Amino acid sequence: MLVPCAILALCLGVVHSQFPRSCTTQAAFNTKTCCPLWKDGSSCGSLSGRGQCRDLVVFTPLAAGRVPQHDDDRLDWPRHYYDNTCECFGNYSGYNCGECKFGYFGDKCDRQKINVRKEIRQLSLPERKRFFSYLALAKTTKSRDFVVLSTGDRHHRDTYRFVDASVYDVFAWIHYYSMKAIMENSTFDDSKNYAHAGPAFPGWHRLGLLFLERQIQLLTGDEDFAIPYYDWRGEKNCSICTEDFLGDNDIQGILDKFSHFASWKSICSGFNYVDAYCPAADDHCQMETLHRKPGTNPTANWLPSFQDVEDTLKWKDFDNPPYNRTSQRNFRNALEGFLRPSDGITLERNMHNLIHMYFGGTMSQVAISSNDPIFTLHHGFVDKIFEVWMLRHNATTDVYPANNEPGQGPDECATPYFPCYRNKDFISSSSTLGYTYSKYQGM
Ligand SMILES: *[C@@H]1O[C@H](CO)[C@@H](O)[C@H](O)[C@H]1NC(C)=O
Ligand SMILES: *[C@@H]1O[C@H](CO)[C@@H](O)[C@H](O)[C@H]1NC(C)=O
Ligand SMILES: *[C@@H]1O[C@H](CO)[C@@H](O)[C@H](O)[C@H]1NC(C)=O
Ligand SMILES: *[C@@H]1O[C@H](CO)[C@@H](O)[C@H](O)[C@H]1NC(C)=O
Numbered sequence: 001m002l003v004p005c006a007i008l009a010l011c012l013g014v015v016h017s018q019f020p021r022s023c024t025t026q027a028a029f030n031t032k033t034c035c036p037l038w039k040d041g042s043s044c045g046s047l048s049g050r051g052q053c054r055d056l057v058v059f060t061p062l063a064a065g066r067v068p069q070h071d072d073d074r075l076d077w078p079r080h081y082y083d084n085t086c087e088c089f090g091n092y093s094g095y096n097c098g099e100c101k102f103g104y105f106g107d108k109c110d111r112q113k114i115n116v117r118k119e120i121r122q123l124s125l126p127e128r129k130r131f132f133s134y135l136a137l138a139k140t141t142k143s144r145d146f147v148v149l150s151t152g153d154r155h156h157r158d159t160y161r162f163v164d165a166s167v168y169d170v171f172a173w174i175h176y177y178s179m180k181a182i183m184e185n186s187t188f189d190d191s192k193n194y195a196h197a198g199p200a201f202p203g204w205h206r207l208g209l210l211f212l213e214r215q216i217q218l219l220t221g222d223e224d225f226a227i228p229y230y231d232w233r234g235e236k237n238c239s240i241c242t243e244d245f246l247g248d249n250d251i252q253g254i255l256d257k258f259s260h261f262a263s264w265k266s267i268c269s270g271f272n273y274v275d276a277y278c279p280a281a282d283d284h285c286q287m288e289t290l291h292r293k294p295g296t297n298p299t300a301n302w303l304p305s306f307q308d309v310e311d312t313l314k315w316k317d318f319d320n321p322p323y324n325r326t327s328q329r330n331f332r333n334a335l336e337g338f339l340r341p342s343d344g345i346t347l348e349r350n351m352h353n354l355i356h357m358y359f360g361g362t363m364s365q366v367a368i369s370s371n372d373p374i375f376t377l378h379h380g381f382v383d384k385i386f387e388v389w390m391l392r393h394n395a396t397t398d399v400y401p402a403n404n405e406p407g408q409g410p411d412e413c414a415t416p417y418f419p420c421y422r423n424k425d426f427i428s429s430s431s432t433l434g435y436t437y438s439k440y441q442g443m
Pocket of ligand 1: 109110
């Protein structure tokens with residue numbers, strides 16, 4: 001046990017601290033400013049016309065009627081930490097405007113490129129091997145740009161610290177952090193969060209996949225890389241849970257030792273405390289390995305059908321009041337899976353939620369489910385359904401409703417991403433973000 005942990009610690013480089021690393025200095029927190037220098041020596045690359053340091057308070061007005069309060073550090077993201085962040089011009093993006101918007105490449109970000117995300121079974125053997133080797137690299141390479149937040153106790157700010165994580169683990173942590181219980185007046189409420197059970201759900205996850213895809217493109221220098229998806233419609237079992245694909249597991253849920261992810265550990269696992277953030281984010285010995293038990297939970301041992309997806313797509317309204325897990329007759333809640341897609345009323349587990357529970361193990365602990373790469377394939381397909389729905393109903397940003405779910409207002413920044421991406425901006429064609437989906441089984 002000690003030996004593998006020691007080796008991993010070496011590959012990752014031992015600790016110093018999805019916060020931009022350069023914005024976690026005392027000076028950045030004192031001035032509440034995250035406007036790092038770009039390589040031309042100016043803040044946000046302003047001398048090169050890439051961007052400028054902007055007052056966020058003007059850019060993202062609070063949802064109507066909400067009084068600012070920062071009991072929970074994520075509310076009104078990222079204003080608990082920063083009032084000023086970079087605003088990037090034209091095709092530039094990134095926390096310091098040093099990168100390009102999704103779908104753009106090159107030093108001047110003037111080369112647009114649209115990649116096709118394929119169903120994993122459509123990949124050629126070399127493409128599939130490339131995907132698994134890129135994931136292995138992302139799992140073992142320390143993120144250059146980002147660090148993650150860990151706390152011993154959320155009531156005490158002096159226990160907050162920023163620690164290193166691998167590129168993949170930063171992605172996994174983002175999902176975890178968005179889902180932790182919300183602290184209000186010193187009590188914890190886990191009935192809502194920043195990424196689920198509300199209108200932000202489809203766009204938030206779209207952004208998560210784009211983040212991972214772009215991080216892998218940057219890490220490998222491969223601009224053609226696109227994450228694959230898993231079309232689970234009508235599957236009788238998890239047909240990609242084999243050695244050649246995502247890996248087989250034993251009766252206890254342990255992945256076969258020859259499978260690609262057999263040695264993967266889950267960041268933030270084993271610490272499902274409401275009152276702390278990922279206390280052992282930097283201690284690999286404390287993390288659980290991935291596990292899965294597809295199809296063994298008797299209350300979730302089937303997968304959604306072709307008809308379930310068709311029924312989900314027919315709903316014309318994007319979301320409906322009260323914009324939470326009880327919202328009826330709308331696309332978002334049918335897709336997310338809090339109700340029956342056919343009638344849009346009966347509360348039951350279906351679609352997206354059903355898949356998480358079907359897999360059991362890591363995937364069914366939804367906050368840490370992003371540790372299992374099946375999460376990316378699953379959400380790739382959820383995002384494809386979102387794309388098909390937008391096309392079918394000619395949806396534009398104005399279908400995104402004003403609502404009172406924390407962090408889910410149309411003009412609020414998706415939590416906890418850098419730079420700020422407004423929730424409503426993801427109601428737009430994927431081709432404007434640099435990707436499309438392959439056709440598979442008639443969709
Ligand atoms: C952004 O990229 C597009 C497509 O390559 C290019 O035509 C456009 O000039 C670029 N915009 C800016 C502001 O550089
Ligand atoms: C928190 O306290 C404020 C001020 O006392 C109060 O208005 C608000 O309703 C409280 N929130 C909760 C969730 O108890
Ligand atoms: C899935 O079902 C097929 C056909 O019934 C079977 O051959 C295969 O072994 C099953 N795969 C798994 C991973 O259970
Ligand atoms: C959904 O919103 C309604 C109206 O605000 C509220 O009464 C209900 O408790 C909420 N349900 C959940 C599960 O959050």
